[in-house]
Amino acid sequence: MSYVQEVIQQVISRNPGEPEFHQAVKEVLETLEPVLQVRRDYQQAGILERIVEPERQVIFRVPWVDDQGRVQVNRGFRVEFNSAIGPYKGGLRFHPSVNLGIIKFLGFEQIFKNSLTGTPIGGGKGGSDFDPKGKSDGEVMRFCQSFMTELYRHIGANTDVPAGDIGVGSREIGYMFGQYKRIRNVFEGVLTGKGLTYGGSLVRKEATGYGLVFFVNEMLADRGRSFDGATVVISGSGNVAIYAAEKAMQLGAKVVAMSDSNGYVYDAEGIKLDTVKQLKEVERKRIREYVNIHPRAEYHEGCKGIWNIPCDIALPCATQNELDVDGARELVKNGCIAVGEGANMPSTPEAIEVFKTNGVLFAPAKAANAGGVATSSLEMSQNSMRLSWSFEEVESKLRDIMINIYRNVRETAREYGCEGDLLAGANIAGFIKVADAMLAQGVV
Numbered sequence: 468m469s470y471v472q473e474v475i476q477q478v479i480s481r482n483p484g485e486p487e488f489h490q491a492v493k494e495v496l497e498t499l500e501p502v503l504q505v506r507r508d509y510q511q512a513g514i515l516e517r518i519v520e521p522e523r524q525v526i527f528r529v530p531w532v533d534d535q536g537r538v539q540v541n542r543g544f545r546v547e548f549n550s551a552i553g554p555y556k557g558g559l560r561f562h563p564s565v566n567l568g569i570i571k572f573l574g575f576e577q578i579f580k581n582s583l584t585g586t587p588i589g590g591g592k593g594g595s596d597f598d599p600k601g602k603s604d605g606e607v608m609r610f611c612q613s614f615m616t617e618l619y620r621h622i623g624a625n626t627d628v629p630a631g632d633i634g635v636g637s638r639e640i641g642y643m644f645g646q647y648k649r650i651r652n653v654f655e656g657v658l659t660g661k662g663l664t665y666g667g668s669l670v671r672k673e674a675t676g677y678g679l680v681f682f683v684n685e686m687l688a689d690r691g692r693s694f695d696g697a698t699v700v701i702s703g704s705g706n707v708a709i710y711a712a713e714k715a716m717q718l719g720a721k722v723v724a725m726s727d728s729n730g731y732v733y734d735a736e737g738i739k740l741d742t743v744k745q746l747k748e749v750e751r752k753r754i755r756e757y758v759n760i761h762p763r764a765e766y767h768e769g770c771k772g773i774w775n776i777p778c779d780i781a782l783p784c785a786t787q788n789e790l791d792v793d794g795a796r797e798l799v800k801n802g803c804i805a806v807g808e809g810a811n812m813p814s815t816p817e818a819i820e821v822f823k824t825n826g827v828l829f830a831p832a833k834a835a836n837a838g839g840v841a842t843s844s845l846e847m848s849q850n851s852m853r854l855s856w857s858f859e860e861v862e863s864k865l866r867d868i869m870i871n872i873y874r875n876v877r878e879t880a881r882e883y884g885c886e887g888d889l890l891a892g893a894n895i896a897g898f899i900k901v902a903d904a905m906l907a908q909g910v911v
Contacts, residue, residue, distance in 0.1 A: 469500070470503065470510055470515070471496050471497060471499065471500060471503065471515070474496060474515045474516060474519065475489075475492060475493050475496055475497075477516070477519075478492045478519050482568070482571070484568065485567065485568025485571060485572070486568065487568055487569055487571075487572035487787060487788075487812070488568045488569075488571040488572040488575065490572070490788075490812070490816065491572040491575050491576055491812060492519055492575060493816075494812075494816065494890075494894070495575070495579065495894045495898070496515065496519075498885075498888075498890065498891040498894040498895060499515075499894065499895060499898055501883040501884055501885070501895070502883065502895055502898065502899065503515075506902075508906065509902055509906075512905070512906055512910070513910070514902045514905055514906070517905065517910075518549060518578070518898075518901065518902070518905070519575070521546050521547060521548045521549075521571065521574065522547050522548065522549060522550060523545075523546070523547040523621075524544075524545075524546050524547075524567070524571075525543075525544065525545045525546075525547075525618075525621055526542065526543070526544055526567065527542070527543045527544075527617040527618075528540060528541075528542065528543070528617075529541040529542065529543045529595055529597065529610065529613050529614050529617070530613060531606070531609045531610045531612075531613045532609060533606050534603055534605060534606055539610075541595050541596055541597040541610070541614075542595060542596055543593070543594075543595045543614050543617060543618065544565065544566075544567060544570045544593050544594055544595065545570075545591065545592075545593035545618060545621055545622070545627070545629075546567075546570045546571055546574040546591060546592055546593065547574075547589075547591045547621070547627055548571075548574040548575060548577065548578055548589070548590045548591050548592070549578045549589050549590045549591075549901060550589040551589060551901050551904035551905045551908060552581075552582060552587055552588070552589055552900060552901055552904045553581075553586070553587035553588040553589045554588065554589060554623075554624075554625055554626055554627055554628055555588075555589045555590065555591030555626070555627035555628070556577070556581055556588035556589060556590065556591060556627075556628050556629075556630070556840060556843065556844070557573065557574060557577040557581075557590060557591040557592040557593070557629065557630065557840070558573075558592060558593075558594075558629065558630045558631055558632030558635065558839075559592075559593045559594045559595075559629045559630070559631065559632055559635045559639075559643075560573070560592070560593075560594035560595075560632040560633045560634060560635065561594055561595050561597045561598065561599050561633070561634030561635050561639065562594070562596070562598060562633050562634045563596055563598045564596075565594045565595060565596045566596070569594075569787075570592050570593060570594060571592075572787070572811075572812065573592040573632075573811055574590055574591050574592035575590070576590075576811055576812065576832070576833050577590035577591060577592055577840070578590030578897070578901060579833050579893065579894060579897030579898060579901070580832075580833040580834070580836070580837045580840060580897065581837075581840055581844075582896075582897040582898075582900045582901050583833065583834055583837055583872050583875065583876070583893060583896060583897045584837050584840060584841040584844060584868055584872065585868065585871060585872075586841065586844035586845075586868075587844075588628075588840070588844050588847075591627055591629075592632075593618070593629055594632065594634075594635070595610075595614060597610050597614075597634075598634070599634050599635075599639065600634075604638070607638060607639060607642065608642045611639050611642035611643045611646065612642060612643075612645075612646040614643065615642075615643045615646040615647050615650070616646065616650065618643075619646070619647050619650050619651060622647075622657055623655070623657055624655040624656045624657050624847070624850070624851075628656065628657060628658065628659060628843070628847060629657075629658055629659075630658065630659040630660045630839070630840070630843050631660040633705070633786065635660075636660075636706070637660065637661075637662055637667075637672075640658055640660045640661055640662075641661070641662055641665075643658060644657070644658050644661055644665065654666075655850070656846065656847050656850030656851065659671065659843035659846045659847060660672075660843065660846075661846070663855075666846075666849075666850050667846065668842060668843075668845055668846035668849055668855070668856070668861060669855070669856065669857065669858040669861050670842055670858055670861040670862050670865060671839075671842050671843065671846055672706055672710065673706075673710040673713070673714075673862075674710075674838045674839045674841065674842035674843075674865055675706065675707045675710070675711075675809065675836050675838050675839030676706065676707045676708065676709060676710030676711035676712070676713065676714060676784070676809065676838075677710055677711070677713075677714045677838060677862065677865060677866075678835075678836065678837060678838015678839065678841065678842075678865055678868075678869045679707070679711050679782060679784070679807050679808075679809045679830075679835050679836055679838060680694065680711055680714040680715050680718065680782075680807075681714070681838070681865070681866050681869035681870065682807065682830055682834065682835045682837075682838075682869045682870075682872065682873050683780065683782070683805060683807035683828075683830050683835065684718065685869070685870055685873040685874075686805065686807075686828050686830055686873060686889070687780075687804075687805055687828065689877070690804075690828065692804065692805075693718065693719070694715050694718035694719055694720040694780070695718060695719035695720070696719055696720070696721075697715075697719075697720045697721070697778075697779040697780050698720070698721050698723055698777070698778045698779050698780070699712075699715050699720045699721065699722045699723070699778055699779065699780045699781075699782060700722075700723060700724045700773060700774070700776050700778040700780075700781050700782070701715075701722055701724065701725050701781075701782045701784055701809075702725070702726045702731070702770065702773055702774075702782070702783045702784055702785040702789060702790075702810075702813075703725065703726060703727070703783075703784035703785035703786075703809070703810065704725045704726060704727050704743055704746075704747050704754050705747065705784070705785075707784040707809045707810065707836065707839075708725055708726075708782075708784040708785070708809065709740065709743060709744060709747065709748070711782050711784055711809055712725065712738060712740055712743075713740055715780075715782075716737075716740065720780070721737045722737060722738045722740075723735060723737060723738060723776060723778065724738070724773050724776050724778075725738055725743060725754060726754060726770050726773050726785060727747075727753055727754040727785075728770065728785075729753055729754070729755065729768065729770075730754065730755060730766060730767050730768040730769055730770065731754065731766070731767055731769075731770060731772065731773040732754055732755070732757045732758060732764050732765065732766050732767075733764060733765045733767070733773075733776055734757075734761060734763070734764035734765075735763075735764075736763065736764075739757075739760075739761060742757055742760050742761065743757065754766075770785070770789065771791070771793070771794060774790060774793075774794030774795075774797050774798055775794075775797045775801075776801075777801040777802065778798070778801065778803055779802070779803060779804055779805070780803065780804065780805045780806075780807070781798050781803050781805075781806045781807075782806075782807050782808075782809050783806070783808055783809060783810055783813035783814060784809030784810050784813070785810050785813065786810055786811075786813065787810065787811055787812045787813060788812065788813065788814075788815050789810065789813045790806075790813050790814045790815065790818050791815045791817065791818055792815060792817035792818050792820075792821055794818065795814070795817070795818035795819075795821035795822060796821055798827070799821060799822070799825045799827060803827060804827060804828060805827065805828035805829075805830070806822055806827055806828070806829050806830065807830035807835050808830060808831055808832035808835050808836060809832070809835065809836050810832065810836070811832050811836070812832055813832065814829075819890065823888070829889060829890065830889060831889055831890040831893050833893050833894070833897060834872050834873070834876050834889065834892075834893040837868075837869070837872055838865055838868070838869055841865060841868045841869070842861065842865055845861055845864055845865070875892075875896050876889050876892040876893045876896055877889065877892060878892075879892040879893075879895050879896040879899075880892030880895070883895055
């Protein structure tokens with residue numbers, strides 16, 4: 468058994484019942500074989516054994532009172548995975564599916580994603596099994612205040628800087644920031660994704676979706692293609708999906724389908740993004756309401772069928788493992804030329820293999836969706852300088868970061884004998900920077 472396989476087996480045995488974490492570790496480590504053959508010092512220093520073990524895991528009780536006066540109890544998590552190149556950085560996810568294994572998978576991915584941005588931020592992730600859907604603003608506020616009453620002792624502008632993720636938008640960030648400030652009596656950039664009136668950055672809301680499209684556009688350009696005139700299918704209808712759709716449309720694409728956790732809408736004439744924004748960002752309604760406003764569109768229950776829609780470009784932007792081998796085969800059969808991951812690990816390993824085998828361009832999440840955390844890092848910079856940059860300035864910096872990530876990933880894949888494999892290139896490029904920092908800092 469190889470060194471890499473030994474470490475993978477150790478992770479599986481030490482972290483039972485955490486399949487998403489096992490999947491993330493396996494996906495990264497198996498691409499590192501070419502590096503480890505050259506850099507024997509990584510094995511001697513136990514870099515792999517250390518990088519798969521979080522530096523700190525915090526689990527805590529979150530009691531709160533609902534509108535009926537009943538006491539509710541949720542579970543909170545923060546996994547501070549690796550701080551070799553900077554303070555921990557990564558989102559908070561509020562969703563019933565959240566458990567320790569999910570948070571560890573997300574935190575592990577975040578290490579390499581953050582490394583690829585070129586900014587000095589380490590990897591972490593957190594969240595709760597609380598579901599904000601169907602809750603009143605008062606209930607969400609009371610939960611967020613209780614959550615932060617424990618979390619505050621583990622975070623700080625130079626220690627750990629959380630952000631939003633699924634279920635955590637500007638409302639939740641605002642409530643948590645207010646409670647942090649109240650407890651600590653400091654006004655600092657401890658959270659990103661803040662409102663513009665209290666330290667937030669322009670483009671942060673749009674960043675992950677815009678960044679995804681910037682990355683995929685560079686990938687397409689290498690094949691003499693672009694978004695102009697392309698038909699695009701996007702899963703999800705949160706921030707990532709909405710602003711990926713917006714930027715794709717700005718570049719001349721026609722987006723024909725979007726989804727949420729209940730089902731998807733197909734609009735052959737092109738999705739009307741203003742309607743989606745009104746439904747999801749303002750009214751907080753389900754995507755099925757779209758057909759009430761645009762009756763010529765179709766609504767279908769269930770999410771998997773979205774990949775049956777013929778398209779040139781598919782952008783999975785909803786959640787992990789949403790695009791399986793059957794969906795991948797349907798995309799290939801219908802002539803899809805490129806897949807860009809906007810969510811974290813949305814494609815199963817089997818689906819990725821289908822794309823590779825059939826020559827479909829594949830943009831892996833840890834590179835393609837790094838725009839969100841990259842702009843969070845820009846927000847941290849603005850907070851430190853007590854400045855606010857213009858929309859154009861931040862978007863320009865974001866575009867440059869995503870182009871640099873693409874070129875770094877492409878060249879790293881070429882250097883290590885796997886030209887065209889952007890997944891391997893992203894894993895290797897992200898890993899080397901962190902591994903070298905860990906070497907320099909000793910066995911800690």
